[in-house]
Amino acid sequence: MEIIIDIEDPVPLFAQVMEQIKKAVLSGKKNPGEPLPSIRQLANDLELNNKTVAKAYRLLERDGVIQARGYRGTFIHPDAKANSRVDLTAWVLEELNETIEALRVKDVTDSEIRIAFTNIMNNHVN
Amino acid sequence: MEIIIDIEDPVPLFAQVMEQIKKAVLSGKKNPGEPLPSIRQLANDLELNNKTVAKAYRLLERDGVIQARGYRGTFIHPDAKANSRVDLTAWVLEELNETIEALRVKDVTDSEIRIAFTNIMNNHVN
DNA sequence: ATATGTACCATGTATGATAAGGGTACATAT
DNA sequence: ATATGTACCCTTATCATACATGGTACATAT
Structure with a gap:
């Protein structure tokens, strides 16, 4: 290699x-x-x-x-x-971005989005 | 108060x-x-x-x-x-969670989700 | 013995970003 | 003068995370 x-x-x-x-x-x-x-x-x-x-x-x-x-x-x-050829990273980016954009148009602040995101990721058992 | x-x-x-x-x-x-x-x-x-x-x-x-x-x-x-009574936070949580769950079932790691999330939030101009 | 992938314990390090604070200023009104 | 909400500037400290690393162990096979 x-x-x-x-x-x-x-x-x-x-x-x-x-x-x-x-x-x-x-x-x-x-x-x-x-x-x-x-x-x-x-x-x-x-x-x-x-x-x-x-x-x-x-x-x-x-x-x-x-x-x-x-x-x-x-x-x-x-x-x-x-x-x-499949770019998983790009796909994940699209999926997430779609949801986040939907939140932003409803005047949800980035702060609030971040807080929610942190909650979700932390209350998760892998 | x-x-x-x-x-x-x-x-x-x-x-x-x-x-x-x-x-x-x-x-x-x-x-x-x-x-x-x-x-x-x-x-x-x-x-x-x-x-x-x-x-x-x-x-x-x-x-x-x-x-x-x-x-x-x-x-x-x-x-x-x-x-x-409208709990915007809860709604945001649901929306985000739905998307993230969809990513997880496709074996996208939490690390990758976090990285994508960070990218999206940083390349944004408030 | 030796090698495979895999799993778990752990640490260190550096980076990045948030929240919070400090300051100053403005138009508006009493 | 004094007070209101609001909008900028910049700074700081704390925290969270990813990355990389180290070690040990296991079942499986050659």
Whole structure:
């Protein structure tokens, strides 16, 4: 894997890993079924913490870009190419923005929106 | 006015002021047309900053609980009782919660939701 | 043994943003 | 003069959060 990590970059490390794996899929450098380096291996290569790479892998799996097969390792997802095009972040932004705009037109202040948001996020058990 | 402010309370000061004025209206301690202490007066009594009380008054006026008549002072709104029952906060909570729940069932993490939320609120000009 | 993903405990650090306060000023009226 | 609501300027302190890190452990397989 030719992944380059820039510690100076404001983009979080785990996000940089995600970006570059997605790019490798979209450009055809990595194809469905092909194996990825193990979490520990990649973390070692990039001089990152295991947890940082694990986080990237976890999110990539949720997004259908990769598949974790336990002790057998991690592989590119069959639908990786299509799923790499989906920008979940943008979608979340749209959904939230729609709701917030609806509140604002009713003269709900940003303060009040923030307070409500904080309440919701805090009274939640993960 | 028998307003009691608790600095230890995590509820923001301006919200505490709002709550108690609404309560006074609902309990009949304050009736439509009756005057409220001036912003500076109340701020002085409660040992709060003018701006904090002004914020509470501004929001209460938006909610139709009080009426500001410029140099003449501030008074209880004619429809204060009905409008005090409208819990805008609860409504905002519901609206937001609905959207957030929809995101969560799609395995969007709370972290991602928070990041998106912060983006939206910051790129907004009041 | 060695390696896989995964899960849990924990800490530190830095950033960002809120709420609150301080000050000053204005037009309006008594 | 004095008081009203309102609108700006700027500052500060506290808090919450994300990120990254460290360690340990487990079931599973080669």
